[in-house]
Amino acid sequence: MLPRNLQPDQFKGYPPQARKLAVANLAAFQQLPLSFLPSLLREVIEYDFKFPAERAAIDNELSHLSSLSSAQIADWFHSFSRLSLSSELEHLDWINRPAQFVEQESAYLWTTHQLDAFRQAATDYGDRLRSTLPAGPLPMRRLGIAVIGQGVASYDTALFRNLRAQGTYFRQVKPDNGLGLLFDEVEARAKSHPVPYGHWYVDGGQAARQSPSLTNVCYQALEPVRANLLKFMQAEIARPGMGPEELRSSLARLLPSDLGMDKAGDAVLDRFQVKLFTEGSGTQIFSTTFAQWTTREALRRAQPLTLLVRFAPRQRQKPMNELLFSTNANPEMDLAGSLVDADMASYYHWINQQRLPGAEQSSFLVWFEGHNQALVIAPSLPRGVQSDSPMDLKALLSLATS
């Protein structure tokens, strides 16, 4: 099966909005190379469960592709067309199972030493698409906040080392009510610009505050989901013939209801949360990894205007089998290790935020919780300097957003 043979009824297995979208863009799909199309369909088939920012991106991309002439499509995709795929890949059900196709295509490209060519083709396509479809202005400047080091009494090693060249390091921060001041600012932003999925609070432990104006994702609240997932994995691993790739495929098929999530919940957010566990690596065992990956995925997919992440201590390292299958409700914690994890994660938070539109105007604040160290990156602040001015978190936020 090749894209040129696509017919409308082949999308009948898609959710309603995805099906409508696919059929409307069928003519464009028919002209795209097989090395590219399934990766696009992987997004389209999930359209009904995508965040608004993702839907807008898909809409714009499809609208643009449909506006191109055949000659233009040939020009845009000639690098993808040059990639050679196997007949086995052609015979896969890439219409209804595009994610599985992409996984196998990836393995094939590695094996046949075509991965570098694919990378180049993908990068060139992304650059060209971005220059063709420039992002509009944001309703407000983007703000990222990372709170790290919960529970750590003292720490002598330098923090924020990767970020210091990008912003101003404050070492006389007044920590009083710091968390509360951060929440107040995040909630105020959400109320002034109530964009759906536009303002997030991610916690690697127990939520410090539940705010209906925010999109909340908390590790502790998802404990029943995580426990169900680990049980599922335990059963799957025990099955004869099971291997890492088979396990990955079976995890990818899990839905929120399979893991006991409330059917009356937010379908988009529930799917997002399930994917954090089924597609992330290490999110199932370490809360710091969960918080980092959630932040990354929220930024990549929902493109929020505000994202506050608070890291919590993770459990100490143990053998993988114990980490995956232990029922210990009170595992030993690794406070210092968690701080190191979160310090690096805050760097990745900033990097991922800088990939989004409006990066030149965005701001970022990272604070060592309960202590007097913080770093702020903002267009108005000098880079690579430190400040001994005493100020509280509210004043720092004011600097970040002014």
Added chain:
Amino acid sequence: MEPSSFREAYMTQVAGMGALSPREVACRLGRSRRDFLREAAGMALGASLMGGSPFVRAATAVKKRKVIVITFGGGARDQETFAPEGQINIPHMIGELIPQSSFFTQVTNHGILGHYVATASLATGVYETLNNFSAVPPEHPTIFEYFRKDLKRPVSDAWVVAPSNGFNRIGESECRSYGSGLGARVVLPKHLLSAAASGSNADYGHLLHDNYETPLYAPQIGGGEFELKQLDTILKLSVDDFMAHARTLSSPDELSVYITKQLMRRESPSLLWITMHDIDVAHSGAYSLYIDAIRRTDRLCAELWKAVQEEPEYAGNTTLLILPDFGRDADQDSGGNGFQHHRTGDPASRTTWMMALGAGVRPGVVYDSPIQSIDLVPSIGAIMGFSAAQSQGKPIKELL
């Protein structure tokens, strides 16, 4: 490559961080290693020293020549090792090993970036395409087969100490003209421990970490009569002594080094290959554990080199080669998640380094010229006097 990476690769570069071509990035990685080593360790630039071969000068030792290869632990990046901010993590390599070594700043791996398949590629000198997660032999002859067949060496003269389940077939290929009976013996220390503990691993769990590359899948460690026999007849270790020592160790790689030392003492193989793996804990996403593992691996490499000097069979006639199988993804590559994986195929994950020290090696020299990881096997072949006939790599002239 992580499936989701496909479209993430379309994402933009990080604002404020300019885009470089893969070749430019690889060159920069090599150059930064060179500049650092010249400044910190006072090493000379290799190009100015090309001339007579140190191996020719050391020709009298050829009969006894031994080679040890260490693959440096599952991929480590520059910023956590040889970049200025990473030096704190490798004090032993910087202070003890680098001054004695020839250092190659730009080693690229153009193959599949999975640990088993990449290690198999290192061992065959061909970019293997086997399934990374299957216990299958390499398609092409391994270095151990070339070595044993050409030099007519006994099976006891080539050993592999490997970290996990998947590596138990790495000693011998499926190539008809080599293959069966001509490979290396493979010892899997975790299997030894599991067998010695008779399945009761409660006290040794920290030494049995396995398969970090797929942390979602944690198969049980095997081990039985065969492993117990290895323990007794080859390593000459009683179960009680082995178990008692294991209690003092903190990681699987420490266990591997302990077994390696026993092998050196009891069997004195001429070709010894140790695959470290602790660093691959990075796949769990915990940066602190990744850093801890780099520091441990750094210490273990120095410990092993010290053991070489202390063993009469090895002192003075051993060449040690240390190299990662590949790197890890760059922080700025949108297709990956930084240090956590090696799935993008970006220059940071493909470009790494190699250190050679000991017999026949010019100490304190940095070589900038690009080499490939598959050049290792023909280079060792040239050093030891065997032909890596089917290897696709080339002997590294700076080592000849």
